[in-house]
Amino acid sequence: MKKDELSGLSELWQSAPEQPAVELDKLKRRHKKQFWLMTFNVITETILVIAVGYLFITQLRADTDLMQSIWLGFAFFWSSVTYLLLNRSRLHSFRLLRNKTLTESIPEHISLIKQEILRWQLSWTATLIFTLVLALLVGVDYLATGTITVDIPRLLLAVFTLLLALLFFRHKKRTAEIILKRLSE
Numbered sequence: 001m002k003k004d005e006l007s008g009l010s011e012l013w014q015s016a017p018e019q020p021a022v023e024l025d026k027l028k029r030r031h032k033k034q035f036w037l038m039t040f041n042v043i044t045e046t047i048l049v050i051a052v053g054y055l056f057i058t059q060l061r062a063d064t065d066l067m068q069s070i071w072l073g074f075a076f077f078w079s080s081v082t083y084l085l086l087n088r089s090r091l092h093s094f095r096l097l098r099n100k101t102l103t104e105s106i107p108e109h110i111s112l113i114k115q116e117i118l119r120w121q122l123s124w125t126a127t128l129i130f131t132l133v134l135a136l137l138v139g140v141d142y143l144a145t146g147t148i149t150v151d152i153p154r155l156l157l158a159v160f161t162l163l164l165a166l167l168f169f170r171h172k173k174r175t176a177e178i179i180l181k182r183l184s185e
Contacts, residue, residue, distance in 0.1 A: 027109050034116070035097050038090045049083050052076045067141050067149070074133055082126040089119050106183060113180040120173035124166060131162040 056072040093115045096108050138155065142148050148155070 031097055031109075031112060034093070034112070038093065042087060042090060045079075045083050045086070049076075049079045052079050067137060067144075071134075071137055074137075075130075078126065078130055078133070082122065085122050085126075086119055089115050089122070110180065110183050113176055113183060116176045117173055117180065120169050120176060124169035124173065127162055127165050127169060131159065131166070134158065134162070 052072070053076050056069075056076040059069050059072050093112055096112050096115070138148060138150060141150070
């Protein structure tokens with residue numbers, strides 16, 4: 001190879017367009033925001049699980065409506081299981097966020113995004129189960145009594161809110177999957 005051809009190849013190699021680098025500052029800001037949001041969620045969900053448990057125990061002691069007791073029992077069981085599964089994933093993410101090499105390490109970012117996707121999928125599944133059990137209990141109540149004993153506008157508002165939550169969780173999961181795809185490239 002001649003010296004001119006070698007320098008031409010060198011110039012061609014150096015002039016090749018660079019791959020866009022992953023914006024680590026943007027990822028760090030995103031994960032810092034995620035840290036505070038996860039902390040807020042842990043505190044809020046802890047209070048809610050304790051409140052539902054208290055209502056369930058109070059309901060059992062009062063000997064009131066059977067359907068309401070069943071509903072509160074399910075809500076307590078559902079919220080406890082969901083709480084444990086989500087916080088297991090959050091704990092893993094908190095450990096990754098404490099890692100000092102996170103600013104240089106793409107695999108940790110990918111792992112954080114995978115944990116986020118898992119949490120969105122768990123939230124979607126848990127909300128779907130909650131919605132289906134709500135519909136089942138209303139149906140059983142209707143078959144047992146011949147009328148819908150719950151306040152219909154409240155029931156419709158609850159179903160509408162749960163359906164919006166399902167859409168929100170699906171959207172957030174897809175957004176995280178897009179970010180994961182960009183990081184994996």
